Amino acid sequence: MPNFIPRFAFLLNIKTNLLHVLLPYKSVTLVDAKKNMPTGIKLKWAKFDVTNFDLNIDKRMKNFARSCLSLRGVHLPISSDKKPLCQDSKYLTPWKIRTDVLLVCEFINRLNLSGYIFSSYKTSSFNFDELSKTFTPSDLFPTGNTKEIGFLIPVDRQGLDFRGILGPIGVKVLIWTLSFAIGLTIFLYQIVQAAVQMRTCGKLISFYTSVELVIRPLLDQCLERLPLNEEFFRYALSPWLFYSLIISEMYRGELVSYLVRPPDVGAPTTFRELGFSNYPVMTLGQAFPSSMTAQVPLHLVINSKSNCSFKIYGPMTPTYFALVKEAQHTGNKVLAKIVSKLEACHGVNIVQNLAVRLQRLAFTGTVLVTEAAGLKAIKSVVSLAAPQKDFKISKETLVNPIYIGVANDLFKPELWDILSHWRDTGLFQYCHKTDWEVRFIRFWSSFSVKPSGMVSDVVNELRELGVHLDIGRRGGNGAIKLNINHVATMLSGCLILEFVSILVWVSEIIASQVEKSGNTVKKYRVELLELQISNS
Known part of the structure; x- marks a missing residue:
């Protein structure tokens, strides 16, 4: 029984900065010799400190990205002599071939089958990417699954750009904000004038005081010395002062950012x-x-x-092929246009290098289309490189086409038992989203303090491309961008x-005036009645 424990796997604990790397040749699958059935798996791990990310671990991570047991996009490539790979034993070695391909070849050799390439599909007809907890035969040949992709688009800011806490202020938003402030000032001033006339306000205030009342929340203080009596203060100004206190003490920057957020320039959403x-x-x-010729399968575009x-x-x-599958099987013309943009000559829009992707996002206005899970991290990094731009994320769910559903007839019970033990041990999860995790760990570790004082290749490449990510040393350059979506509801409630x-x-x-008028009429009637009585 073959030992298909993955050659490279890792578990990262960010709190302790420890990277647990699997030692596959010291790990074993326990097998019952009599029944020839697996009874369990013992895994051996080595611990490494990520803050001292050395070259050996870096090589392990690169190999793991290529050879892990992610079992996705499995196909049967053709070797140099035009025979299916599984029939060419000289290529069947874990040092050259992905583990998932070896697994498929083992299935085929055990059952004495032949592997075929389906020329009508640019993508594989064999897929392990969607393994559920139930682990039914249909999981190996899914009848359709969803993939969430998205795009990150750089948006140039327009209008005026005031540096500092106010952030980028567009002309339209600036005019709207000033108009609102002036209108609210006049409204409050007229309210006080009416209160004085009705004698519910003890003292007339100046127009300057009304202005101060409106802008006081933006000046980090509450209005404590307003010359108004208790009744007016209690009914008219208590909510405003409560609102001022909240904004002043906790959300002053968010309020300003909310009022003066940059205008939308009509970028695709x-x-x-x-x-x-x-x-x-x-x-x-x-x-x-x-x-180019290679032992790994390369798809001609x-x-x-x-x-x-x-x-x-x-x-x-993966994203390119997901778009191709969706466009071919649904006839979606929009996705076909996006695919045609990606199919530029020489594959210039298929970019592997992280530094190049960040540089093109920051300076060329190119839109990054990829799996939605990694867009937020990319956005946080590229925002440091180009603080003068906004980066917006949009997402969409694709439904992958139907695969060939023959798993029930293909696999024997012993193979299901092996796969079930792997699933229960968690081997399939070690490689979940492996490519992104590897890039994230390498990039994240580059900002850790190293005894040698050297920086990672990614940071050096970014600097050579003109992208500077000196976190914490940028000073006060650039406008502060604040996300205040959580404050909008509170602001609306306060104004209401x-x-x-x-x-x-x-x-x-x-009501008070009506009551006073009633009392005056009643008093007049009493006096008139008394006068009539005295005259009689």
Whole structure:
């Protein structure tokens, strides 16, 4: 029984900065010799400190990205003698072939089958990517699954750009904010004037005091010395002062950012808008010249419009093939346009290097289309390189086409038992989203303090491309961008409460005046009655 424990696997504990690397040749699958059935798995791990990320671990991570037991996009490539790979024993070695391909070949050799390539599909007909907890035969040949992809688009800021806490202020937003402040000042001033006339306000205030009342929340203070009596203060200004206190002490910067957020410049927000726009696009992947030959399977991409071609390594280019599958099986013209943009000559829009992707995002306005899970981390990094730009994320869910469902007839019970033990041990999870995790760990560790004082290749490449990520040493350059979506509801509630309180106060003033008028009429009638009695 073969020991298909993955050659490279890792578990990262960010709290302790420890990287646990699997030692596959010291790990064993326990087998019952009588029944020839697996009974368990013993794994051996080595611990490494990520803060001292040395070259040996770096090599392990690179190999793991290529050879892990992720079992995705499995296909049967053709070797140099045009025979299926599983029939060419000289290539069946874990040092050259991905573990998932070896697994498929083991299945085929055990059952004495032949492997075929389906030329009508650019993608594989054998897929292990969606393994559920139930682990039914249909999981190995899924009848359709979903993949969430998205794009990160750089947006140039327009309008005025005031540096500091105010952030970038657009002309339209600036005019709207000033108009609102002036209107609110006049409104409060007129309210106080009416209160003085009705004698519910003890003292007339100046127009300057009204201005101070409006802008006081933005000046980090509450209005403590307003010359108004208790009744007006209680009904009309208590909500405003409560609102001022909240904004002043906790959300002053967020309030300003909310009021003066940069204007929308009409950048695409959906894949449909992106497909019909003139924005260039790129995606993560590996592209090679069409003349290149390799032991790994390379898919030929032909651009008939430009009369050129290049080759793509499928397992490292998942987004491109997901878009191709969706466009072919649904006839989606929008996705077909995006695919045609990615199929530029020589594969220039299939970019593997992280530094190059960040540089193109920051300075060329190219849109990154990739799996949605990694977009937030990319956005946080590229925002440091280009603080003068906004980066917006949009997502969309793709439904992958139906695969060949023959697993029930293909696999024997002993193979299901092996796979079930792997699943229960968690081996399939070690490689979940492996490519992204490897890049994240390498990039994240580059900012850790190293005894040698050297920086990682990624940071050096970024500097050579003109992208500087000197975190903590940028000083005060660039506008501060704040996310205040959590404050919008609170602001609306405070303003509604303010106007409701003013309406209550005005209604009480009217009721008070009506009551005073009634008392005056009653008093006049009593005096008239007394006068009549005295005259009689």
